[in-house]
Amino acid sequence: MDNSIPVVSKIFCSGTPTMLMIRRRPIVVNGGGFVVTDLSHNVVFVVDGCGILGSKGEIMVKDGEGEPILFISKKRCGNSFLFQLPFTIGRLALKEENNRDCTIVDCTRKIVAQMGRKELIGGKDFYHVEVQSGYDQAFIIGVVAILDNIHGESTRC
Template identity: 60%
Template sequence: MDKSVPVVSKIFCSGAPTMLMIRRRPAVVNGGGFVVTDLSHSIVFIVDGCGTLGSKGELMVKDGEGEPILSISKKGGIVQALSTRNRWNGYSMDYQGKNKLVFSLTDPKSCTAQGAPVRVHVEPKRQCKKWDFEIGGSFADRDCTIVDCTRKIVAQMGKKGLMGGKDFYHVEVQSGYDQAFIIGVMAILDSIHGESTRC
């Protein structure tokens, strides 16, 4: 029985837990962002931030061949300006360049909302009523966990050995979960915290 949980696509779901290594690119090289490799050092994903894309609040996740697979944008407008939360939308991209909303992430943006959980809603709606995934812990300390609405761990982030730090860390994605989606979430957290994808 297939136990995969695709968000972007089933092709990014693995039958076994997968360790992904994330290395930041300096902002002066290719506009920043980061590169994601597997344990054999093959490039699996490339994330471009606004230094490459040219506009704030815009992120792009590409596959190992450099083909765009996920476009992410921070929602703007007057309603967003009055809200206590920021909203980011992730769109899958097909071979014709068409975008389809696949998830949205909300994060607190004011001191009154500090401590409020960062939650992800998947489109189309699933069995969970209020939210599909929740992020806990500290991205800045490279110690955060993504759980589903049943509190099952989906992905866990940490520092990698002695080289670990802000520039080089890892995320372990559990079997059946969409790795492209997880990297999209990591890209948003990176931008929220003003790191490699931010202008």
Template identity: 60%
Template sequence: MDNSMPVVSKMYCSSTPAALMIRRRPMVVNGGGFVVTDFSHNVVFIVDGCGILGSKGELMVKDSDGEQILFISRKGGIVQALSTRNKWNGYSMDYQGKNKLVFSLTDPKSCIAKGAPVRIHIEPKRHCNNWDFEICGSFADRNCTIIDCTGKIVAQMGKKELIESNDFYHVTVQSGCDQAFIIGVMAVLDNIHGESTRC
């Protein structure tokens, strides 16, 4: 029985849980972002941020071959400026460079909305509680969980044992869950917290 939950693509869903290691790239002139490997040190994903793309509020997730698979941008405009939340949109990229909206993420940006959960909506809409996924815990402390609208854990983040650095952490993605989507969410959280993807 196929229990995959693709968001970007079914090809990023595994039948077994996947343990991924995230290592921040140093901030240099053309640096920033992070690299995602499996525990055998094989590159699985590459995330580029402002330091490489040259635009604030834009992120790119690539596969191990450097092919663009997910473009993420923070929504702007007057409506967004007046909102108590920031909205990020994630677009899947096909081989012709066309993109299709696959998810949106909202995070509180003012003291009025402080403490409000970070929620993710999948496109096309398939939510059960006006949202599809929620982020619990603290990204800054490298201790957060992504749950679906039924309360099931789909991904869990933690620090790498024996390494006392926020430059290395791991994410366990449950079987059937879209790993590219989870890494896209990690990229947005990284940017929100002013880390390696932000200039």
């Protein structure tokens, strides 16, 4: 029986836990955003933010081939900001309010993904995300992109 929980697409769900590496792109040089690779250094996702899209509060997640798969936009809602997504996140727990050290859990408190700093090499910021089996990796990268934007990181201008 297939226990995959696709949000973006079933093709982004794996039957085993998957470790993804994230490398931020400098806003000044590459327009910001970040690149997501597997442990073999194959590009799995690319996330573009304001520096490339040209609009504040817009984030695009692309697959490894560069095809857009998820568009996230920031909408003004009263005095606060709300990211409008076509799905429900469930719960999101942040440790120390740092978007590179968090756990994403579903509504039953089961861990969906865990993220943390991996290493600092040559001034480039690397961190990892381990997505549990059956969960949509593209969706998780979308959540990571939202956290990146909220914390004023590489997807934000």
